[in-house]
Amino acid sequence: MATEPLTDQTTLQGPAAWEAEAAREKVHGIGPWRLGARRLRRNKVALLFGALFVLLVAVCVAAPLWANNVAHTTPTENHLSDTIQVNGETKNVVGLDGVPIGPTWHGEFFLGADPNGRDIMVRLLYGGRNSLLIGVTAALMTTILSIVFGLIAGYFRGGSDAVIRSLLDILWSFPVVILGVALGVALALGGLKIGPISISGDSLLIPIFIIGVVYIPYMARPVRGQVLALREKEFVEAARAQGAGPLRIMFTEVLPNLASTILVFFTLLIANAVLLEAALSFLGAGIQPPNPSWGTMIDDGVDRIATAPHLAIVPGVMLVLTVLSLNVFGDGVRDALDPRAKIRIEH
Amino acid sequence: MGKMRRRALVLLVAALSMLVIAACGDDDDGGGGDGGGGEAKTGGSITISETSQPDYLDPALSYTVNGWEPLSTVYTGLTGYKRAEGQEGAQLVPSLATALPKVSEDGKTYEMTLRKGLKYSDGTPVKASDFEHAIKRVLNLESGGTAFFLGIEGAPDYVEAGKAEADIPGIETDDASGKITITLTEPDGSFSNVLAMPFASLVPGDTPFRNLTESPPPGVGQYKITESVPNRQFVLEKNANFPTNLTDDPPGNVDKITVKIVKNAQRQAQDVISGELDYMQDPPPADIKPEVKAKYSDRYEEITTASTYYMFMNTRVAPFNKKEVREAVNWGLDKPALARLFAGEVTPGCSFLPPGMPGYDKALDVEDCPWGNPNEPPDLEKARQMIKDAGVDGMDVTVWGNNDDPTDKVTEAYADQLTKMGFNAKPKILDGGVYFQTIGNAKTAPQTGFANWFQDFPHPKNFMFLVDGKSIQPTNNQNFGNVDDPEITKGIAELNLQPEITDEVAAQWQDLNRKLVERAWVAPYGHRKLATFVSERMDFDNCTRFHPVWNNDYTSFCLK
Numbered sequence: 063m064a065t066e067p068l069t070d071q072t073t074l075q076g077p078a079a080w081e082a083e084a085a086r087e088k089v090h091g092i093g094p095w096r097l098g099a100r101r102l103r104r105n106k107v108a109l110l111f112g113a114l115f116v117l118l119v120a121v122c123v124a125a126p127l128w129a130n131n132v133a134h135t136t137p138t139e140n141h142l143s144d145t146i147q148v149n150g151e152t153k154n155v156v157g158l159d160g161v162p163i164g165p166t167w168h169g170e171f172f173l174g175a176d177p178n179g180r181d182i183m184v185r186l187l188y189g190g191r192n193s194l195l196i197g198v199t200a201a202l203m204t205t206i207l208s209i210v211f212g213l214i215a216g217y218f219r220g221g222s223d224a225v226i227r228s229l230l231d232i233l234w235s236f237p238v239v240i241l242g243v244a245l246g247v248a249l250a251l252g253g254l255k256i257g258p259i260s261i262s263g264d265s266l267l268i269p270i271f272i273i274g275v276v277y278i279p280y281m282a283r284p285v286r287g288q289v290l291a292l293r294e295k296e297f298v299e300a301a302r303a304q305g306a307g308p309l310r311i312m313f314t315e316v317l318p319n320l321a322s323t324i325l326v327f328f329t330l331l332i333a334n335a336v337l338l339e340a341a342l343s344f345l346g347a348g349i350q351p352p353n354p355s356w357g358t359m360i361d362d363g364v365d366r367i368a369t370a371p372h373l374a375i376v377p378g379v380m381l382v383l384t385v386l387s388l389n390v391f392g393d394g395v396r397d398a399l400d401p402r403a404k405i406r407i408e409h
Numbered sequence: 410m411g412k413m414r415r416r417a418l419v420l421l422v423a424a425l426s427m428l429v430i431a432a433c434g435d436d437d438d439g440g441g442g443d444g445g446g447g448e449a450k451t452g453g454s455i456t457i458s459e460t461s462q463p464d465y466l467d468p469a470l471s472y473t474v475n476g477w478e479p480l481s482t483v484y485t486g487l488t489g490y491k492r493a494e495g496q497e498g499a500q501l502v503p504s505l506a507t508a509l510p511k512v513s514e515d516g517k518t519y520e521m522t523l524r525k526g527l528k529y530s531d532g533t534p535v536k537a538s539d540f541e542h543a544i545k546r547v548l549n550l551e552s553g554g555t556a557f558f559l560g561i562e563g564a565p566d567y568v569e570a571g572k573a574e575a576d577i578p579g580i581e582t583d584d585a586s587g588k589i590t591i592t593l594t595e596p597d598g599s600f601s602n603v604l605a606m607p608f609a610s611l612v613p614g615d616t617p618f619r620n621l622t623e624s625p626p627p628g629v630g631q632y633k634i635t636e637s638v639p640n641r642q643f644v645l646e647k648n649a650n651f652p653t654n655l656t657d658d659p660p661g662n663v664d665k666i667t668v669k670i671v672k673n674a675q676r677q678a679q680d681v682i683s684g685e686l687d688y689m690q691d692p693p694p695a696d697i698k699p700e701v702k703a704k705y706s707d708r709y710e711e712i713t714t715a716s717t718y719y720m721f722m723n724t725r726v727a728p729f730n731k732k733e734v735r736e737a738v739n740w741g742l743d744k745p746a747l748a749r750l751f752a753g754e755v756t757p758g759c760s761f762l763p764p765g766m767p768g769y770d771k772a773l774d775v776e777d778c779p780w781g782n783p784n785e786p787p788d789l790e791k792a793r794q795m796i797k798d799a800g801v802d803g804m805d806v807t808v809w810g811n812n813d814d815p816t817d818k819v820t821e822a823y824a825d826q827l828t829k830m831g832f833n834a835k836p837k838i839l840d841g842g843v844y845f846q847t848i849g850n851a852k853t854a855p856q857t858g859f860a861n862w863f864q865d866f867p868h869p870k871n872f873m874f875l876v877d878g879k880s881i882q883p884t885n886n887q888n889f890g891n892v893d894d895p896e897i898t899k900g901i902a903e904l905n906l907q908p909e910i911t912d913e914v915a916a917q918w919q920d921l922n923r924k925l926v927e928r929a930w931v932a933p934y935g936h937r938k939l940a941t942f943v944s945e946r947m948d949f950d951n952c953t954r955f956h957p958v959w960n961n962d963y964t965s966f967c968l969k
Contacts, residue, residue: 140825142746143786160695160752160815177695177750178818178825251839264835346812351836352821365814368675369696 094399098322101398108394115387118380122194125187132169133181137188138352141179146170155179161369173376176362186377189354194384196269196349197336203274204335205328208281209320213312215282216289227286234279239341245272246347264350269342273335281327288323292316322399329392333385340381356381449951449967454665455687457963458677462640462670466622468610469546472553474863474960475690477607479645479668481959482661484610484628487521487540487589488601490958491657492965498957499765499867501601502657505535505611505629506589509601512908516596519604523587528650530633533613537582537589542614544580549573549618554608560600562592573618598907602866605958631661631964642669645963662952662967684944688966692940695752695815701942708949711938713756715765715957716863717872718747719933720823721848721889726856728801728832729890735929737799738857739780741792741830744934747822750815755935757783761872761925763936765957767910768869768918774936779927783934792830802831809837809858811844820859827857849886860889861937867957869918870905876925877901892930897921 342348343357363373463476489504527535562579758774810820827834878893954965
């Protein structure tokens, strides 16, 4: 049987059209993932921003190539007393009055230097690596922990639910940035020691840990809610009747039904984690110097906004593009996988 | 306390620096101040700004530059400094006392007599016993200035007892005759300077034993504080009861000074340019400074202060427990590079005693520095080789600094320089409010890091105690590097007994300063400048005196 062309559905739009489409595809035996992918392919804006994010990641991953072969420096090397040749003219990287060189549009100091004479382009790329690494890893940590807490609380209910829900409520009651700054300042100073594990205060693991923790309630609570509903479904009852244990039910029956929610949350969490990392670093509670991140670069540039506005603007633009691309793409994924879902991360 | 205290010191340092600069023929002798030769206009009101609220508006407690700058016009001690620029301003003069202290032969007893007919700004007569009350407030309130007065006989017991009204045996006063006698347990050559600190300013005998920032007590200064709204503004108005017979401490020019707290330095600079503010206490921020220097040079001036910026190296912690490593750091420290981070406000040098201070050795700040000319690039190869020879190359080093601008950048640059010398150095940046307490705690055991000092008073001891073996203590230690050179410690103790800094005594301080540098106990890299920037309506040529102790002297301000 031939599939009816989609153009026949022009009278329906948005979720209604997708639902109709799903009903048709169900007949033809197309799975939800394939259906979601098909919908996503039609959302050109989401795909465009998804591609932009991939491009940003690729550029940041290539940071060492630029640093070693073009700029010939590292993100932390100071060039306070150095001079460079720009169009045959010798210029100080940092003037005697402390004003750093602006963009040269050449390999070395392409975007200029910061007050310490460090190459902004190199720091921008390495800063992006750090910001994205922290964002993705923290989002992954949040997702895994949220699934674990949500499954336990939602499936077992009773005492487990009460304890986990209370813990999540406590975390929820603190504004994200304030909690992040408090943890960041404390851990940046003394590091983190959990049993035999010791993490120094300047490690990237510290902001990853902080961001990974503070966002848990924002995902674990909705996951718990969905698990509460799913555990009452017939297929779960059936599995239970067949003698399946709680672990097996959670991982083979409940979890697969959470997949689309988790995927959408994960995408949005990365954007929020990158943003929070920038905020924490801007406030001195995130990435510790001399490691670059977009947040620390904006902080460094604020003092020079009048004479060297690019110091703050360039990392700011990168941050906006990253967060925007992830948010638009995340919305697209949500619409494609579950058009009726209202997944938001609201602080 | 450390940083703020250091800033307070700037006042005095600045004054001394002016002297030195003038003596050296530096071009920083300034167009401002009384040197303009014109007539200062009196009357009118001005509005000025500070970036942050002074720590206290209480003379017993304040220990910062932005506290002392206004308070020096509100409160007066038995001794003081002449209201003048340069070396002249560092000259100790009698203020509320009829003469400078008469010191006994053993150097332990100081006698003074209070001037007759003095009144506080509220009309209350000034009594000799008020002096003891002022010192009791300092001790009882656990002020940052407590240490300066613990040499008074019975003062430590008074502090320990914690009873506000208890007697301090080492201070005897007679209200009838105005006679004041102070007995010290040991001679202290800088005690006359200590008496000129705002801590020792007289306040009425019934002034409560609590922080009076919101309702400052009356004083005997050119101005009185008539309004104080913390973190917003405070207002100074002329004190009608200020004595007119203090020749070295003349009345102020303007009638009213409103001091606003404006957090944003850029806004302050823009407001001074536009005339909404008449003066900003902090220098214009680095990004506006080029414009200020280019367009408003007729009302902007930079003055080198009596301050020293240095890197401490903890002599009790590896690798800096090795002399050759400390020497290597001195060889490899790129002083001109660090100076650039201060936007031209630091003059490279390697003398620990700063310009203007007795014992200062200008040669150390130029070609005679044992580690190469501080104005030229360092000998990095030599430093690298020495560190390799010492067997510590590749060693992890944590460089401590704080998040004040540009200290954070300086710390990062120093860490980068140590890495280039062969270490694996990483900066550790703390909040400015806890930095000095943290590195001054023996348990922290910092390896190396940022330090600076601005003078409290123009006496070499005020700097050399930072490297005095006797000053090492487990907490609140100011000798961050735990420097304990027996010869230097002994020299400081001996020279501090001298009641007067004669040329011979100054030469001995200079000798100690050179030994300190040559033995690489610390790594100094320069001396700081401060700035005066006023509005167009201010008479910059005749009325902006940069005092070596009090910094910008509000009593000199006048309108065109």
